[in-house]
Amino acid sequence: MLNSIKGMETDHLAWSPFLAYFWDFQPEEVTKKGMLEFYKEIGADPLFRGFCTLIKKNYKNVTISDKTDGLKRQVIYETEKGNLTFGYVYATESRSWFLKDHPVKTEDDFKKLIYLYENLQIEKDFSKYENGLKAVNDQALLIPIIGAEMKSSFQSLLEHWVGTVDLTYALYDFPELVQEALAVMQKKSMDAVEIACDSKAESFIFWEDSSTTNLSPDQFSEFVAPEINQWGKLLHQNNQMLVHHACGLIKDLLPLMAKTDIDMIESISPPPTGNVYTYEAREVLPERIGLIGGIDAVVLESYPVNDLYDYVKDIIMKTNRRKFILGNSDSCPPRVDIEKFKMISRLVKEF
Secondary structure (H helix, E strand, O other): OHHHHHOOOOOOOEEOOOOOOOHHHOOHHHHOOOHHHHHHHHOOOOEEEOOOOOEEEEEOOOEEEEEEEOOEEEEEEEEOOEEEEEEEEEEOOOOEEEEEEOOOOOHHHHHHHHHHHHOEEEEEOOHHHHHHHHHHOOOOEEEOEOOOOOOOHHHHHHHHHOOHHHHHHHHHHOHHHHHHHHHHHHHHHHHHHHHHOOOOOOEEEEOOOOOOOOOOHHHHHHHHHHHHHHHHHHHHHOOOEEEEEOOOOOOOOHHHHOOOOOOEEEEEOOOOOOOOOHHHHHOOOOOOOEEEEEEOHHHHHHOOHHHHHHHHHHHHHHOOOOOEEEEEOOOOOOOOOHHHHHHHHHHHHHO
16 A cells, blocks of 8 residues: 555555444444454455544643533633634434534634644654554554644634634635634644654645535635645655545646645545546546545445446546555445445455
8 A cells, every 4th residue: 555655566456445434333343353354354455544643732821621511512722812612513323523613703713713823832742653553563554644733724724613604704804814823823733744754654644625615726726735735845855645635526626736745635536425536537637646535435335236346347447556545435334334345355356
């Protein structure tokens, strides 16, 4: 898999399903063996995307509290400038907390956010990664997460702090303040990237979730690409690689992504979840940028085995296999039959 990311010779097409969501719903007799053993059982290549972060975050002069009341939860950042409060509701079907209320809405809230990041300390913590290396003993590729927010600063505002609608208005109403917040956030993320350069990891991923569902190409070009390029340039100086997780509608972002200093796009999604196939993306991207993904999660769950065989075979036949790791895109529905993974492993071996 590392050779696949580097574009070097491989003895077979790398195939590694992304087990997010699927794993948490499996019976105990499966999970107690561990994910590495599961990959071996289904005949796939063990790739641990986003295995861990490499930093610890500590906010000075900030108190963080977490209050849960039934299916509602609040996470409160208390500062001397005022509070920022996240509001969550619990989604029982997915066993996860859904962010319903973003904390940053007004000019005053942006000032609190700036204060928060000015008081953020980033410290090195390689312990989980190093322990993971010992545990897998070269039987899996661990790709740690990079950056202070695990994604670009702008995407963090979109998803986490502000939300798509309020951020769009803020960029018109008080753009200077938004830019000031981005600047301090980007500085902290660069600190985290510099720390990552000192680790043993050869490749890193960031959970960008790029998609034109909540981001325009112009916004990507202005706010996201410059930060990604800073990360990529620094990593490449250390012979390390950058993997961009992009699981949504990226067809109109691909020409811009093609110019960034990334090495792979991970979780590229065809319809119905995404809007571009791997072989279509190959026509836009330069040879230096590879692909991970290709199998839509909805298709993986809903297609009968015979139809899935034809679907996956078509992807393999049409996609240039240099710098390509076959996988399901972004996540795996809990009800996917394990026999489907095994069938894809057999199909890959045919090639």
